[in-house]
Amino acid sequence: MDRAINVAILGGGYSAERSVALSSAEEMYRWLQLTAFKPWLIDVREHEWVANVEGKEIPVDLNRFAISVDAQEVKFDAALLAIHGTPGENGLIQGYLDLKHIPYSTGDTFTEAISFNKSACKLYVGDLVPTARHVQIAHRADADVYSLERRLDYPMFVKPNANGSSVGVSKAKDRAGLVAGLKTAFSLGDDVLVEQAISGVEVSCGLVSLNDNIIVFPITELVSPSEFFDYVSKYDGSTQEITPARIPTEVALKISNYSRAIYRRLNCRGIARIDYIISGDTPYFLEINTVPGMTSESIVPKQVRAMGQTMPEILGLLVQEMVS
Numbered sequence: 001m002d003r004a005i006n007v008a009i010l011g012g013g014y015s016a017e018r019s020v021a022l023s024s025a026e027e028m029y030r031w032l033q034l035t036a037f038k039p040w041l042i043d044v045r046e047h048e049w050v051a052n053v054e055g056k057e058i059p060v061d062l063n064r065f066a067i068s069v070d071a072q073e074v075k076f077d078a079a080l081l082a083i084h085g086t087p088g089e090n091g092l093i094q095g096y097l098d099l100k101h102i103p104y105s106t107g108d109t110f111t112e113a114i115s116f117n118k119s120a121c122k123l124y125v126g127d128l129v130p131t132a133r134h135v136q137i138a139h140r141a142d143a144d145v146y147s148l149e150r151r152l153d154y155p156m157f158v159k160p161n162a163n164g165s166s167v168g169v170s171k172a173k174d175r176a177g178l179v180a181g182l183k184t185a186f187s188l189g190d191d192v193l194v195e196q197a198i199s200g201v202e203v204s205c206g207l208v209s210l211n212d213n214i215i216v217f218p219i220t221e222l223v224s225p226s227e228f229f230d231y232v233s234k235y236d237g238s239t240q241e242i243t244p245a246r247i248p249t250e251v252a253l254k255i256s257n258y259s260r261a262i263y264r265r266l267n268c269r270g271i272a273r274i275d276y277i278i279s280g281d282t283p284y285f286l287e288i289n290t291v292p293g294m295t296s297e298s299i300v301p302k303q304v305r306a307m308g309q310t311m312p313e314i315l316g317l318l319v320q321e322m323v324s
Contacts (some may be wrong), residue, residue, distance in 0.1 A: 004038035005323055008065070008076040010093065014046040015085030016167040016188065024294035025082035027301075028315065032080070035316035040067070040076065044083060044093070065100050078322045079104040080315070081270075081291050089291045090116040090162060103322040105270040106290050115266050115288050118161050118193045122285070125265050129258045129285040132277075134195040136161065140186050145178055152196050158182055161191035171197060171227055200279035203245045205259045206292065206300040208271045210317050214263055216256045217303035221245035241299060243306045247278060255283050262288060270318055273300055 009032065011025020012018055025041060032039035041052045042060060049060035051067045058067045066075040079102055081088045089106075091113035097104045106112060115121050119136035135151055137143050148156070158181030160168040168188040170181035178194075185192040202224070206217035223240035245252065259274045266288065273292035276283040292300045294311075301311050 004036075005077045005319070006074055007032060007037045007039050007319055008042045008051075008079045009039055009082055010042050010044050010079055010088060011082040012043040012045060013083035013085055013088050014044075017084040020293060020295065021082055021084045021088070023296075024084070024298070027294050027296065028080055028082050028311075031311045031315050032319070034312040035319070037316070037319050039080075040074070044087065062096075065102055076102065078102065078319060080319065081106050082294060084289075084291055084293065085167075086162075089289075105318060105322065107266060107268045107270075111267050111269075112290060115268070115290050116162055117191075118159060118287055119191075121266075121288060125262050125285065128261045128265060130282055131285050132196045132198050134193055137182075137192045137194065138190070140190055143182050143186070143192070145175060145182075148178065148194055149175070152194060154178075155197040156181075157195045157197050158185050159193045159195065160185045160188040161193045162189060198277050198279050198284055200277045200284075201245070201247065202275070202277050202286075203247065203255065203283070204273055204275050204299050205255050206271065206273045206303045207259055207263060208314060208318065209263070209269060210314075210321060214260050216259055217300065218244040218306045219247070219252055219255055220299050220303055221247065222299075241302060243303055248281065251278060251281050251283060254281075258283060258285065266290075271300060271314070 009025050009028050011022050013021050029039045029041045043050050043052060050057040051060055053069060060067055066073050079097055081104060083089060087093045089112060091109035094106060094109045094112050114124055122131045133152060135148060155171055155173045156178060158170050158172055168185050170184055172178035172181045202222045204220045204222060208215050221242040225238050255276055262274060263272060268290060271292060273289045275286040277286060294301060304311055304314055
């Protein structure tokens with residue numbers, strides 16, 4: 001009898017999104033248990049990786065990408081990534097997995113690195129989709145409030161350039177807000193994006209590639225009790241998520257086409273989610289999440305259910321394609 005295919009579900013990481021990534025990994029572990037594959041839950045920490053096996057922590061041998069269970073080696077055949085932020089969404093883990101010839105569920109190192117950098121990603125796909133006016137500040141010393149005011153109008157969004165889950169994002173309505181927002185964003189890194197705020201309807205579009213066919217999920221409309229879809233409203237259940245979104249058919253078609261084009265341009269793999277804000281009948285690209293949340297409050301699992309499928313089905317097909 002052939003042995004089971006062992007799939008490492010990599011969660012955790014060491015960014016501000018660690019707790020969310022652990023929750024995503026646990027949910028994916030439960031879903032994969034309902035398939036023909038054998039899931040293993042791996043906590044990726046800054047100085048060690050450990051497998052959680054029946055309440056025990058077992059160190060992962062990174063030379064072999066394996067663990068020892070009851071004196072038997074368990075070698076992982078594939079990896080499902082659930083790490084939001086570094087090192088799972090910026091290309092670092094992808095480089096390691098490529099060196100070990102392990103198939104995995106995201107784009108390659110280049111795809112992840114460029115998609116995680118908000119400013120670079122907008123430049124890379126800017127000929128495909130409308131984007132808001134923005135200014136990248138690559139060094140803290142270059143943060144000039146007066147220059148930003150000449151180039152952009154209030155309100156503005158201030159964002160860490162390489163972060164997710166809206167961690168460190170603020171909306172500046174005046175100079176005091178801009179100064180405070182820059183301070184917050186620079187506390188999380190030395191690269192910041194300042195973007196012209198656009199009023200409109202915020203939506204999110206999930207998609208997956210299976211057998212070279214890009215499947216676009218039903219689009220979700222996000223109605224946040226806050227001024228924007230911030231970290232708290234993403235995970236406390238207070239945001240109203242309406243699937244399918246209450247938008248005109250022609251706008252939904254634009255978003256689907258933009259999403260496919262962005263996915264192809266970036267050479268994505270697996271499941272991704274792309275966020276937009278609609279002003280008038282124009283969707284503006286905000287960002288792409290190549291390792292989208294998979295918690296009970298996350299958008300993609302709800303979109304999959306709205307499509308009439310289940311996450312175990314989608315993950316099972318994805319892993320089957322990865323190991324074929």
